Amino acid sequence: MAASYNAKEEDGHLSGSSGLGGTAIRTRKPDNTAFKQQRLPAWQPILTAGTVLPAFFVIGLIFIPIGIGLFVTSNNIKEIEIEYTGTETSSPCFNCSHNFSWNSTTPCKCVLSFFLDQPFESNVFMYYGLSNFYQNHRRYVKSRDDSQLNGDLNSLKDPSKECEPYRFNEKPIAPCGAIANSMFNDTLDLFYIDPNGTKNPIPLIKKGIAWWTDKHVKFRNPAGSNLTAVFRDTAKPVNWLKPVYELDTDSENNGFINEDFIVWMRTAALPTFRKLYRIIQKKNNMTPTLPRGNYTLEVTYNYPVRSFEGRKRMILSTISWMGGKNPFLGIAYITVGSICFFLGVVLLFIHHKYGNRNNSSDISN
């Protein structure tokens, strides 16, 4: 039966196709595959009030505790900011900022004292902060030569055009570009004033302030045994006091791999920013890193900011697992969690009051 049917069909096809005269459109029965027939097995979720409402509650229940945790964590972080721009006459740094000149050879120093009313327990991180400083200005951001900083000798001799106008100062500038040229060069020193009046310098560690990968891969000194010799044919950036090979005495922290330099080279996202300056390591478990009491901050004031109405500040902060002090995340989580929970309640109410008709039809199915 089937055979005869097939034969008949074949016959019909033959005469049919001969009538149509086209061999190109021979029997092309579409494949009966799931894909071609748009019948791929599919998961068909329906978001309904029934599935979404519990999600609201779950989100609320998860987010609110997280938010509280974040908020508490952030609040436990101790942070103190000392502004030392010296815009006001009362400020100890007023003279330094007021009499600033690029050509002065003697460093101007100013001393600020402050009082810590709470001890800083764990490691303390020392930041410098700048305001109204547009490190994210396009002209500024691109004004660097990463291959020069990676130790490429050709780029050392002939820095990238992006570095203009900080590319050549008769000799090629190393490191070239506006970012390097404007490197922050105030020196900040911290002293603890004993209750009996003696001034104890606090050891500031300058290692571990830059990203590990930056320090070890992205930034590299040009090959050569002696940094002075390597940088012989280059000029120091215009605004620098010392050439790049004299940034530090430690050879592991000198030249392009100086961590202060690397930190500065990572351009900030916003015009008000802070950058890690030093780390004060915890000595032991018994004494706090920074005990309660009087401190002085000695600033070697080299960095002018008043011309663009900038501000400079020193920040001491402890750090938690979430980073520095920032109540935003905690508040955000608590808010979103509460909103979700609240919405859940309201919607449940609405759903129950007005959604009965839909429910009944659901049940009937």
Added chain:
Amino acid sequence: MHIYKADQEPAVRSLGPENLLLKGATLKNTKKINGVAVYTGMETKMALNYQGKSQKRSAVEKSINAFLLVYLCILISKAVVCTTLKYVWQSKDGQDEPWYNQKTQKEKDTNMYVKMFTDFLSFMVLFNFIIPVSMYVTVEMQKFLGSFFITWDKDFFDPEIQEGALVNTSDLNEELGQVEYVFTDKTGTLTQNNMEFIECCIDGFQYRHRDELDGFTVTDGPVSKLQQKAGLEKEELFLRALCLCHTVQVKEDGAEETPGDQVDGVDGMFPQPEEERCFIASSPDEIALVKGAMRYGFTFLGLESKNMKIKNRQNDIEEYKLLHVLNFDPVRRRMSVIVQTKSGETLLFCKGADSSIFPRVKPEEVERIRLHVERNATEGYRTLCVAFKQLSAEEYAVADTGLREARLALQDREDKLMAIYNQVETGMSLIGATAVEDRLQEEAAETMEALQGAGIKVWVLTGDKMETAKSTCYACRLFQRGTELLELTVRTLEDGRTKREDKLLELLRDYHRRAVQDAPPVKAGVTRSWSTANQEYGFIIDGATLSLLMNPPRDADACLYRNLFLQICQNSTAVLCCRMAPLQKAQIVKMVKNSKGSPITLSIGDGANDVSMILEAHVGIGVKGKEGRQAVRNSDYAIPKLKHLKKLLLAHGHLYYVRIAHLVQYFFYKNLCFILPQFLYQFFCGYSQQPLYDAAYLTMYNICFTSMPILAYSLLEQHMAIEVLLDNATLYRQIAKNAMLRWRPFLYWTVLGIFQGLMFFFGVRFLFSNPALQDNGQVFGNWSYGTIVFTVLVFTVTLKLALDTRHWTWINHFVIWGSLAFYVFFSFFWGGIIWPFLKQQRLYFVFANMLSSVSAWLVIIILILLSLLPELLLVVLRKPRGPHSRQLSEETSTYTDRWLLSHPSPISI
């Protein structure tokens, strides 16, 4: 080639239309012919018919262009705002050029206005991603690939012709979901164009063939008859007339393949059991008649050198000499043959439409037959009357010379022929009438009902006469029993004493009052149901009246007429236009197309006479029928049968529309929330055109990270199962009038994009108020900022699509999760290597460092959630008939329930 030979008298031969060999003609019974090429070059039919096929653009594309304009305005205003603010900001002391950020000499020297202009252009470049260029690529790909699903659909495969659907253009897929008017041809489209001899009437007695299945076995028996029968002589005369009066050719070896092209009306689809007899004729009616005669015992054996052979009931071969064929033409609506019997009698047989035969026969014969003819016509059969006349030798001689002269005439040949034809075909006696059924296409009625349920207005445009067309409409359930018919035909115009024009206006006004003014306002989305008391109207118009309407004697009325006409039509459930010339069909389509609201029109037809309307309508559909492939070639889509139109529109069209509409909105949305943070960042970087994202992210965003999920969505999404769409035609109304691409949904998507862009930017902005985000106290820079924003962006945008996806095949899973994974992988890879060809290693380990920060994780999670919250909220709050019509509407859900009940399979929709 010699035309003259010296020793031969030049013979004069006329060349007329009957000598014309059309393209694809086959030579028969001869090895070669001599020919003259006529109508060449620009006079070929192809060149003459070429009407500069205008580019068909879909409504979606028009919406895209409108949206694009809005986004262009946004782009320009963004650039203007930024440029202005930049100069305001720079005017403050020390901001433009602080000591740490000096300009180059070149920059200092540039003219201020030139700088302003270049700044403006830079902002344009920075924000240009808001214009979704990649959308065009994706849309094209979606259309091209998506159209394969039509070709692949096995439901469109017709085993009879061994062919499936054909897609000639992929530009109009989504237009199939927007159709408001369907214009359909009748013959061959609504009906099969497969004529079947149903009954005949000989001398006023009805002969109906009862046992159709066994038809060929009763060759020797008497014709089955109803009550009485006419005289045997009359019967045989009638059957001989059927056997002789035609231009059918016999192809004996039916199974053998004919080389070359198709001949119209090949009747070789089903091999006949006994005699492998194949008839070829230009009209399927003639074949049906010859076959009908065969069933009653008179078999036409063929034409051999002017001799027609027929086998009569006694199995004797009768031979007739064919003297003249008076060809059929649509004006005369009849044809005749003049034959000579063996005994020397000269007979004229004539068959034609009743209206053209009745005046030419003896009036007393008419009445008996007219009854049958009219009854047959109302039953939807095609009727022909047969008459005959015996010519005396003198009469024949006159006719013969007249015909010969007329044929040889070089001037006014047509008129002369017409005159002599009219002269010959007079004084005949009517011997009978035939009724041939043109059967409805399979599921024609169901299809029409579904289309009407989908809110589509169906117009039947046909060249047939009104009664036949009307009965077809009833058979197709276009007109229901309760439908009130408004007729505007030559007949209704002429029954008064008033002038036709006045009567026309009067009728128009009357119908308008009934159909438009008195009808209660139709609520959108109300289904056509039996319970509603709304009177349904069917409107009928014929060609002559239409031309009067389109070109009224007073030009001033044209507009009024047309408006009245259109309004009546728009309020009728079905419109029937009969006696239409091909051009008039196109005229009607054009008129509707350009009417208020510019509705989307679809024309469907199978013959060459439908080509003009197929080309005119927004979407042209060709039926792969028996009338050649002209329509198929000129159509946008070709389907084997009318019934396939239902799935094409209700399922494919609906899905394509939803898919592409979502695609378009999604593209605009994702580019808006992509570029908005970049715009906002300008306020924090001194309007310096600093990009927020790395160049690689800027480029890859549209190409790699977010393009594949939406492409997969736009190819595979089935927001409702195909079965549901087919079963509930009303669902089609939800997307009518471009519902998903109107300004409201567009506004919704835009607001969503803006909301999310604000979230992304300011969420991270507040996080960065203290950039010490790592647990070792180290700080993040601007590229980390951008990367966090970008990560949130890619995840949000992809998950938003995931939320919208209702149909998760493995491809969707693969593409959605795959592109997120690819983003993560790419970011690691891009930031993991010092790329030698890059000037700046901006992203070196930025992504990895970001992931090492708990705060970054937390902010990413909360921002994604917060951005999707409105969407989740809408799911709960959305009224049944939301702007996306994704949720089943109330009435639909009851349909769906019913569907679920009737199909107890565990498919959730």
